Amino acid sequence: MGTMSLLFSITTLIYLVASILYLVAMVGKQQQASRVGRWTLLAGVVLHATCFGLRHSTVGGTPVTSLQESLAFFAWCLVLLFLLLDLRFRQSVMGAFAAPLAFLLMVASALSPDVVVQLNPVLRSWLFPVHITFAFLGNAAFALSFGSGVMYLIQNRMLKSKRFTGIYQLLPSLDVLDKVNYTCLSIGFPLMTLGIISGAFWANTAWGTYWQWDPKEVWALLTWFLYAALLHGRLTIGWRGRKAAIFSIIAFMFLLFTFFGVNLLLGGYHTFEAFAIL
Amino acid sequence: MNIVIVGLSHKTAPVEIREIVAFPETAMEVPLRQMLKLPAVTEAVIVSTCNRVELYAISRQPDAAVVEMKQFIADFHDLKLEALQDHFYAFEGTDAIQHVLRVASSLDSMMVGEPQILGQIKTAYGYACEYKTVGLILNRFLHKAFSVAKRVRTETAIASNAVSVSFAAVELARKIFDSLDNKTVMLIGAGEMCELAAKHFVNHGVSKVLVTNRTFSRAEKLAEEFNGTAVNFDNFQEQLHRVDIVLSSTGAPDYVLDAKKLKQVCKERRYKPTFLIDIAVPRDIDPAANKLDSVYLYDVDDLQGVVQANVKERQKESAKAELIIAEEVNQFQSWLATLEVKPTIVALRQQLEEVRLAEVDKTLSSLSGLNDKERKAIESMTSAIVNKILHQPTNVLKQANNNGDGNLYIDAVRTLFDLPDPVDQKPDKSNNRSDI
Numbered sequence: 001m002g003t004m005s006l007l008f009s010i011t012t013l014i015y016l017v018a019s020i021l022y023l024v025a026m027v028g029k030q031q032q033a034s035r036v037g038r039w040t041l042l043a044g045v046v047l048h049a050t051c052f053g054l055r056h057s058t059v060g061g062t063p064v065t066s067l068q069e070s071l072a073f074f075a076w077c078l079v080l081l082f083l084l085l086d087l088r089f090r091q092s093v094m095g096a097f098a099a100p101l102a103f104l105l106m107v108a109s110a111l112s113p114d115v116v117v118q119l120n121p122v123l124r125s126w127l128f129p130v131h132i133t134f135a136f137l138g139n140a141a142f143a144l145s146f147g148s149g150v151m152y153l154i155q156n157r158m159l160k161s162k163r164f165t166g167i168y169q170l171l172p173s174l175d176v177l178d179k180v181n182y183t184c185l186s187i188g189f190p191l192m193t194l195g196i197i198s199g200a201f202w203a204n205t206a207w208g209t210y211w212q213w214d215p216k217e218v219w220a221l222l223t224w225f226l227y228a229a230l231l232h233g234r235l236t237i238g239w240r241g242r243k244a245a246i247f248s249i250i251a252f253m254f255l256l257f258t259f260f261g262v263n264l265l266l267g268g269y270h271t272f273e274a275f276a277i278l
Numbered sequence: 279m280n281i282v283i284v285g286l287s288h289k290t291a292p293v294e295i296r297e298i299v300a301f302p303e304t305a306m307e308v309p310l311r312q313m314l315k316l317p318a319v320t321e322a323v324i325v326s327t328c329n330r331v332e333l334y335a336i337s338r339q340p341d342a343a344v345v346e347m348k349q350f351i352a353d354f355h356d357l358k359l360e361a362l363q364d365h366f367y368a369f370e371g372t373d374a375i376q377h378v379l380r381v382a383s384s385l386d387s388m389m390v391g392e393p394q395i396l397g398q399i400k401t402a403y404g405y406a407c408e409y410k411t412v413g414l415i416l417n418r419f420l421h422k423a424f425s426v427a428k429r430v431r432t433e434t435a436i437a438s439n440a441v442s443v444s445f446a447a448v449e450l451a452r453k454i455f456d457s458l459d460n461k462t463v464m465l466i467g468a469g470e471m472c473e474l475a476a477k478h479f480v481n482h483g484v485s486k487v488l489v490t491n492r493t494f495s496r497a498e499k500l501a502e503e504f505n506g507t508a509v510n511f512d513n514f515q516e517q518l519h520r521v522d523i524v525l526s527s528t529g530a531p532d533y534v535l536d537a538k539k540l541k542q543v544c545k546e547r548r549y550k551p552t553f554l555i556d557i558a559v560p561r562d563i564d565p566a567a568n569k570l571d572s573v574y575l576y577d578v579d580d581l582q583g584v585v586q587a588n589v590k591e592r593q594k595e596s597a598k599a600e601l602i603i604a605e606e607v608n609q610f611q612s613w614l615a616t617l618e619v620k621p622t623i624v625a626l627r628q629q630l631e632e633v634r635l636a637e638v639d640k641t642l643s644s645l646s647g648l649n650d651k652e653r654k655a656i657e658s659m660t661s662a663i664v665n666k667i668l669h670q671p672t673n674v675l676k677q678a679n680n681n682g683d684g685n686l687y688i689d690a691v692r693t694l695f696d697l698p699d700p701v702d703q704k705p706d707k708s709n710n711r712s713d714i
């Protein structure tokens with residue numbers, strides 16, 4: 001337990017360092033800093049994966065059952081996806097969004113109660129890790145899409161109102177922000193789809209039914225439809241820019257509710273504690 | 279040794295004065311040689327641009343040099359000194375170093391951050407090298423100025439924002455489209471400003487230019503210039519869906535493009551962004567177009583606003599630049615201080631004395647059974663050796679210093695004996711004439 005929490009703290013610290021580096025890179029326009037930030041994040045993501053490995057062997061199962069573990073796993077997915085996205089776009093501003101978010105998720109995770117949830121034997125299936133990996137990676141992609149959407153709206157507002165504050169200089173062009181938004185959407189959507197499908201199969205092995213209209217399932221489906229509509233709008237009707245940015249922000253609000261709100265307010269068998277009860 | 283500067287610039291003299299005291303770039307040999315002949319001047323550089331005329335000199339008697347250089351500028355142009363006196367400024371020592379570093383870094387320019395001045399100083403230095411009017415100090419100093427200017431450029435954002443309307447348009451376009459490669463520009467009307475902006479756009483990657491004008495032949499002529507296509511004014515609106523950037527400057531009294539038409543164009547373009555630049559007064563494009571989602575409309579005032587904001591941004595950055603310069607001034611000043619004869623000789627003596635003492639110590643401690651007299655003999659013998667060795671170099675240094683080429687020898691001695699820089703010495707103090 002000792003080494004693990006130490007590794008966890010170091011990972012959190014690394015994310016913090018990367019956040020600072022990316023912020024410096026953005027504000028001070030220092031390319032060097034974002035390059036160092038990239039390698040720092042890479043180190044963090046590897047170390048974080050080691051954490052999961054250790055936790056996996058101690059807990060004896062996929063370590064994403066409690067809120068604490070979920071938040072940490074989300075942070076990991078976010079960083080991983082950002083690094084992949086970074087291969088293509090090289091926007092330190094996105095790093096200045098993703099790295100601090102990952103850091104905050106880690107802090108939130110550390111502050112959550114540390115409970116080791118014993119997974120009901122019925123639920124132990126190879127489909128469980130598959131389901132959560134797809135779902136969380138999808139969520140991470142949508143989080144990045146949300147971030148770029150917000151940045152798009154800010155930058156768009158600057159250009160429209162012709163009032164150029166410092167943020168205008170810091171943010172990339174509308175074109176890049178829109179592309180990032182679209183790329184994240186086109187990565188996130190199939191991931192989410194696979195997450196839902198694998199979840200259904202998993203449910204079938206566990207409970208003998210694919211779909212139970214559990215609140216989480218309902219909200220996830222609703223969110224999925226929203227993203228499907230956005231993707232459709234982008235591909236066929238020519239939605240882009242401001243409209244697409246607003247849509248991706250709204251859809252992410254639904255996603256957040258699916259992720260947190262349902263557990264806290266509506267209950268159902270997806271709640272973390274439920275794993276133990278079942 | 280002192281760096282001395284006499285000059286005048288756009289800050290102190292109107293253009294009528296600046297143009298009569300300018301030194302023609304094609305004939306720099308005569309003034310440079312004449313300046314070097316001034317009794318108090320040992321090295322000379324003349325910088326002459328449309329915004330400033332400055333003489334850089336190295337002198338042992340800075341006050342005399344200032345007087346001579348002012349007189350020289352007046353005499354050279356057959357002017358009365360009184361006519362210029364009020365426009366001149368003069369700096370020496372630290373102030374002079376700071377002034378030149380600021381000028382080279384474009385902090386003293388009419389438009390702060392514009393890089394031309396650095397090139398102009400480099401040219402001036404080039405002439406001075408060609409006619410051999412620079413020596414050790416100005417050589418080193420100007421190279422310092424060039425490297426400081428580069429540092430300011432890379433470490434601050436002083437030159438990163440456009441301060442002309444046409445460049446501001448390009449910068450805005452890049453905030454919308456990111457890259458301008460494969461973008462299409464349409465020029466409506468043939469204003470000069472539009473043409474200039476179009477040139478900037480082409481330089482930044484725009485590949486297609488469409489030109490329309492009420493007079494088709496003028497459109498054709500301008501299109502030829504950009505390797506573009508002329509479009510008939512009656513149906514230019516039909517081409518708009520292909521166009522990413524519109525530059526408009528017709529003399530039309532009414533709008534040539536209304537918002538309704540543009541709304542339709544947006545749809546045809548599948549809401550790809552359109553950047554409209556309306557430089558015409560009265561305006562060519564319905565301002566309501568800016569309300570359309572994918573349209574970004576800028577008129578002349580908007581662009582001026584961008585320019586003004588950028589100018590302010592540059593001023594903010596110049597504060598950072600001043601810090602860099604202050605640091606570099608100190609650094610150069612401390613190098614300059616090493617070129618003084620007196621501290622050099624003192625340092626040299628000290629160095630040898632330390633060696634002597636160490637060796638004497640070593641020898642005496644290994645020789646037991648010496649009486650005091652014998653010890654004293656060894657001491658005085660070693661002292662005599664050091665004095666003998668130092669006698670000739672000290673004389674040469676002093677003589678060279680009196681002949682005016684002391685700097686070379688001092689620099690050589692400092693390098694040969696690896697003497698430390700006199701960091702504890704106040705630079706101002708060592709600037710006094712050294713008459714050792």
